[in-house]
Amino acid sequence: MFAGGHGTVWDFPKSPAVNSVASAIYESGGYVAALCHGPAALLNVTGPDGKPIIAGKKVAGFSNVEEKAVGLVELVPYLLQDELIALGGDYQEGKAWESFVVQDGRIITGQNPQSAAELGRVLAKALNK
Numbered sequence: 001m002f003a004g005g006h007g008t009v010w011d012f013p014k015s016p017a018v019n020s021v022a023s024a025i026y027e028s029g030g031y032v033a034a035l036c037h038g039p040a041a042l043l044n045v046t047g048p049d050g051k052p053i054i055a056g057k058k059v060a061g062f063s064n065v066e067e068k069a070v071g072l073v074e075l076v077p078y079l080l081q082d083e084l085i086a087l088g089g090d091y092q093e094g095k096a097w098e099s100f101v102v103q104d105g106r107i108i109t110g111q112n113p114q115s116a117a118e119l120g121r122v123l124a125k126a127l128n129k
Contacts, residue, residue: 001123004036004062004113009076012041019044026053026106033108033123035116037062042107043083055088058104060111065096 002012002022012018022045026032032053034041039054039061047053061080067073085091093111094100100111101118108126110119 002032002034002038002041004034004038006037006072006076008037009040009078009080012038013043015041023047023053029106031106031108031123031126033110033119034061035110035119036112037080039084039109040080042109043087052087052089054084054107057089057107058092058102059084059089059107060092060094060100060102060109060115062112063093063096065093066112069096 002008018041022032022041026045027048032042039059042054042059043052045053061084064079064081067076067079073079081091081093092102097112097114099115099118101115101122102109103122103126108119108123110116
């Protein structure tokens with residue numbers, strides 16, 4: 001489970017530890033979950049085929065609308081929504097500042113901080129199967 005925060009857009013994609021741990025969990029059949037800006041952790045995680053694990057998967061993350069609302073579009077190195085789409089993710093967007101969670105197989109993502117409780121419930125249910 002990768003929590004968000006704006007710092008993650010700088011740190012997570014470049015972290016060998018994040019990339020290797022997420023890849024190992026996913027390749028061993030585990031669930032990878034991320035919230036708000038946390039899906040930045042998935043940007044450089046690839047499967048055994050060398051393709052991003054989010055390619056062709058429904059994903060959510062902090063939306064461009066929400067980034068504009070907080071006034072940080074010019075500060076962040078990229079817009080998370082745009083990067084998820086560029087890597088082949090099927091970006092899903094709920095209403096700004098409301099809980100919105102997407103599960104596609106073993107990838108579970110939430111759009112914003114308001115999605116934390118719902119994401120936790122979805123992840124817990126998936127782990128209890």
